[in-house]
Amino acid sequence: MWRSKINISFGFLITSFVTSQDFNYPKLPSARQLSMNGSLNNMTYSYNNEDTRGPSNWRIFNATCGGFSQSPINIETSNVWRGKAPPLFMDYFTKPVVAITLTNTGHSVNYRLKFIDSAPNRLIWNGMNGKTYIFDSLHIHWGNSCVGGSEHTINGHRYLAEIHLVHFNAKYKYLEAAALQQDGLAVIGIFLETADEANNDGSNNNKFVKFLNNVRQPGQTYLITDTNGIFTVQELIKYEIREYYSYKGSLTTPPCSESVRWIVAKRPVRIYPSEWNLLNQVISFDGRSMTGNNRPVQQINGRNVYEYNYVGNYRHKFDRILWNIP
Numbered sequence: 001m002w003r004s005k006i007n008i009s010f011g012f013l014i015t016s017f018v019t020s021q022d023f024n025y026p027k028l029p030s031a032r033q034l035s036m037n038g039s040l041n042n043m044t045y046s047y048n049n050e051d052t053r054g055p056s057n058w059r060i061f062n063a064t065c066g067g068f069s070q071s072p073i074n075i076e077t078s079n080v081w082r083g084k085a086p087p088l089f090m091d092y093f094t095k096p097v098v099a100i101t102l103t104n105t106g107h108s109v110n111y112r113l114k115f116i117d118s119a120p121n122r123l124i125w126n127g128m129n130g131k132t133y134i135f136d137s138l139h140i141h142w143g144n145s146c147v148g149g150s151e152h153t154i155n156g157h158r159y160l161a162e163i164h165l166v167h168f169n170a171k172y173k174y175l176e177a178a179a180l181q182q183d184g185l186a187v188i189g190i191f192l193e194t195a196d197e198a199n200n201d202g203s204n205n206n207k208f209v210k211f212l213n214n215v216r217q218p219g220q221t222y223l224i225t226d227t228n229g230i231f232t233v234q235e236l237i238k239y240e241i242r243e244y245y246s247y248k249g250s251l252t253t254p255p256c257s258e259s260v261r262w263i264v265a266k267r268p269v270r271i272y273p274s275e276w277n278l279l280n281q282v283i284s285f286d287g288r289s290m291t292g293n294n295r296p297v298q299q300i301n302g303r304n305v306y307e308y309n310y311v312g313n314y315r316h317k318f319d320r321i322l323w324n325i326p
């Protein structure tokens with residue numbers, strides 16, 4: 001019943017699967033609608049726990065948000081299954097990008113990359129015989145320097161922020177269809193942590209913050225074609241992902257569909273406070289600062305969490321699998 005009307009806004013995993021009978025809040029405009037009309041009316045959920053639409057009440061208007069395989073989680077490193085695996089294979093990692101559509105969705109800032117060619121941008125999970133996921137977009141969850149704003153935490157430690165690279169399983173053709181399937185999505189989480197401003201010589205800045213001033217207001221969209229603001233995925237996350245955690249979970253925003261293979265990179269990306277300030281100036285759909293757009297951690301409920309570390313000596317990146325990744 002809750003799927004009778006589908007209106008998904010992806011690129012940042014906020015969605016509205018609710019019907020008007022289920023829930024009285026207005027429907028959420030899709031990212032594409034936002035791009036077209038550049039405006040927001042209302043939103044179906046918030047991150048403010050004093051609000052009736054806050055995280056502890058999401059389950060009221062979307063029952064899946066109260067499910068048993070929800071995300072994010074706290075990862076206790078003393079309680080993970082350890083395995084060996086090749087680095088993550090992302091064939092778009094170094095591919096040139098010619099433009100980026102930046103959107104303030106009201107809940108996050110979303111980046112849609114236009115690559116130099118139209119070939120599928122693949123993340124291959126579990127080696128050559130594994131599942132193929134197609135890269136869709138990326139977005140960010142962040143907090144302030146006191147409490148942090150990553151969604152996942154490691155041994156209770158919350159990082160400053162977490163970038164999400166959203167992918168959908170290639171067998172489902174497009175993101176909205178995949179999101180309804182148990183094996184539909186794969187999201188890579190990349191933590192951000194603060195770098196020392198004293199070491200900022202301008203040589204290692206993060207391009208993804210440079211045009212945030214153009215989308216401070218909810219609903220604003222900006223097309224980045226300036227080389228100062230265009231980045232490849234490699235330029236964004238700086239390193240090949242060789243060490244990561246993985247588990248089965250959900251979207252971290254309503255409707256909280258339990259369709260996500262999570263891949264959480266261990267190594268954070270560093271960001272200077274002066275860059276960070278640009279994120280803090282972004283305004284949420286409710287007129288507040290968007291800072292704090294992270295869902296509280298959820299119960300693990302017996303799920304296995306795996307930790308993978310790179311082992312070298314591959315003749316070719318994916319010509320053998322050392323450990324069978326579930």
Ligand SMILES: [Zn+2]
Nearest residue numbers: 012013164252
């Ligand atoms: Zn997210």
